[in-house]
Amino acid sequence: MVEKDISFQSCMAALETFKASKFLMIIFGAAGDLCQKKLLPTLYLLFKKGFIEDFTILGLDLPKMTTEEYCTNAKKWLETNAKEAFDEKIYEDFQKHLFFESADLKKGEHYTNLCKKITEITSDDESYNVLYYLAVPPTLFSPIVENLSDKNLCRRRKGSKIIVEKPFGHDKKTAHALNLKLQDAFDENQIYRIDHYLGKETVQNVFFFRFGNALFEPLWNRNYIDHVQITVAEDMGIENRAAFYENATVVRDFVQNHILQLIALIAMEPPANFDQESIRNERMKIFKSIQSFNEKKIDDLIVMGQYDSGTVNGKKVISYLDEKNVAKDSKVPTYIAAKFFIDNWRWANVPFYIRVGKRLKKRYTEIAIQFKFPPLKLLGHKCKDLDANTIVFCIYPKQKVSLTFNVKFPGMENIPYPVDMVFDYKDVFQIDSPLAYERVLIDAMKSDLSLFARQDGIEAMWDIVDPIIKALEKSKKLYKYEAGTYGPVEADDLMKKDKRKWRLF
Numbered sequence: 001m002v003e004k005d006i007s008f009q010s011c012m013a014a015l016e017t018f019k020a021s022k023f024l025m026i027i028f029g030a031a032g033d034l035c036q037k038k039l040l041p042t043l044y045l046l047f048k049k050g051f052i053e054d055f056t057i058l059g060l061d062l063p064k065m066t067t068e069e070y071c072t073n074a075k076k077w078l079e080t081n082a083k084e085a086f087d088e089k090i091y092e093d094f095q096k097h098l099f100f101e102s103a104d105l106k107k108g109e110h111y112t113n114l115c116k117k118i119t120e121i122t123s124d125d126e127s128y129n130v131l132y133y134l135a136v137p138p139t140l141f142s143p144i145v146e147n148l149s150d151k152n153l154c155r156r157r158k159g160s161k162i163i164v165e166k167p168f169g170h171d172k173k174t175a176h177a178l179n180l181k182l183q184d185a186f187d188e189n190q191i192y193r194i195d196h197y198l199g200k201e202t203v204q205n206v207f208f209f210r211f212g213n214a215l216f217e218p219l220w221n222r223n224y225i226d227h228v229q230i231t232v233a234e235d236m237g238i239e240n241r242a243a244f245y246e247n248a249t250v251v252r253d254f255v256q257n258h259i260l261q262l263i264a265l266i267a268m269e270p271p272a273n274f275d276q277e278s279i280r281n282e283r284m285k286i287f288k289s290i291q292s293f294n295e296k297k298i299d300d301l302i303v304m305g306q307y308d309s310g311t312v313n314g315k316k317v318i319s320y321l322d323e324k325n326v327a328k329d330s331k332v333p334t335y336i337a338a339k340f341f342i343d344n345w346r347w348a349n350v351p352f353y354i355r356v357g358k359r360l361k362k363r364y365t366e367i368a369i370q371f372k373f374p375p376l377k378l379l380g381h382k383c384k385d386l387d388a389n390t391i392v393f394c395i396y397p398k399q400k401v402s403l404t405f406n407v408k409f410p411g412m413e414n415i416p417y418p419v420d421m422v423f424d425y426k427d428v429f430q431i432d433s434p435l436a437y438e439r440v441l442i443d444a445m446k447s448d449l450s451l452f453a454r455q456d457g458i459e460a461m462w463d464i465v466d467p468i469i470k471a472l473e474k475s476k477k478l479y480k481y482e483a484g485t486y487g488p489v490e491a492d493d494l495m496k497k498d499k500r501k502w503r504l505f
């Protein structure tokens with residue numbers, strides 16, 4: 001066995017390096033779904049692991065609650081959402097950093113109070129990081145930024161940053177207006193437009209896999225790759241997020257951000273350096289090269305669906321239309337299958353198929369890169385059954401990378417047989433990877449913008465998505481699919497036309 005000159009220990013000695021310096025995080029929307037499910041559990045985990053020590057979290061939101069009541073609620077949220085990581089004793093310490101104030105976030109008077117609070121907590125020490133986290137519906141983004149700006153809490157306050165959740169805007173126009181508003185108040189390098197998918201360990205491994213090995217990159221192009229398939233299947237429905245989802249739809253919720261970022265990561269050129277601007281420049285070039293969808297092409301390239309009732313994981317579930325607060329005649333898609341093309345030298349004519357949907361058979365997320373078949377059918381009568389070489393980045397439920405290739409089945413006959421070479425994070429490292437939100441929050445605290453979208457990137461993504469939304473509004477083709485299945489059967493036609501198949505999950 002070859003001795004490795006790099007040990008786990010030397011790689012893991014990173015805690016001190018990544019410890020966040022003292023900070024105050026102000027969470028706008030501290031009683032909301034995102035804060036309960038992702039943000040607080042992440043902050044709690046970072047605290048438990050020792051990444052954050054010297055900090056204050058100030059939650060602001062409409063419901064009337066004292067800090068004490070908020071902490072009691074937060075405990076319940078963490079018990080549910082931090083799951084086995086929850087530890088009563090650690091929570092006791094964590095909650096000492098937690099404060100809450102009820103506030104109508106549109107009203108200026110609350111920001112006068114906020115100014116005082118910030119001064120009180122930071123003693124006007126400008127080395128104190130102040131992070132404003134917008135975990136609120138997009139309609140509140142602008143009034144909050146205006147109010148912060150009015151009180152000189154933005155550019156003028158060194159060490160301040162703003163983290164903005166997705167969807168960033170409703171279309172290109174509103175995203176541009178929001179960018180202008182933000183840039184009026186903050187410098188671009190103070191603005192963190194979050195996309196937690198980029199914080200996922202296996203997603204980041206696409207970059208390492210491609211650019212940390214000499215083996216794969218020469219094959220990573222239209223000469224060798226037949227197509228790419230991205231699957232994001234969720235078993236859950238919209239839960240209690242109808243108000244958000246009815247406006248967002250699967251297109252704004254997933255395609256405009258997570259999916260396009262994944263495509264960019266698979267397709268980008270090697271950046272000149274491993275620094276934030278070089279990386280963001282390369283992602284941006286992909287957004288600019290994605291072929292635009294026009295009305296004529298839309299039905300050939302996109303299939304939309306909405307979940308009906310059905311059975312998921314053995315439980316009966318209701319249809320989208322029966323979900324609380326969903327309009328009875330809602331035409332909102334909860335599923336999309338689509339075919340993208342990237343018009344550049346490397347990827348011309350290689351389809352990037354995507355499938356995203358709620359209430360599907362099970363929760364499963366992967367990126368599969370399928371290579372072309374060998375040029376000759378050399379291997380006897382079974383040759384037509386050969387599997388193409390495929391590299392799969394599995395993001396959920398396992399975190400693993402696999403390569404499928406063909407070998408000879410043992411015996412007297414010459415039969416090719418597909419096998420997998422697998423790298424599974426759990427088997428190799430035997431440690432839990434950080435959650436996506438842990439990674440992006442630490443990056444924000446450390447002022448590393450590589451995994452965040454830049455203003456031009458966001459607008460370029462809307463340039464791709466706006467025509468899709470417009471064309472679909474006209475086309476009005478929305479297929480029902482039974483909950484607990486692979487989605488609308490019509491999505492199979494997208495593949496059949498190209499003599500390809502969706503991967504099973």
Ligand code: BG6
Pocket residue numbers: 234253436
């Ligand atoms: C969010 C979407 O961005 O990502 C949700 O708004 C979705 O609709 C969630 O459920 C999925 O994230 P993850 O990390 O659980 O795959």
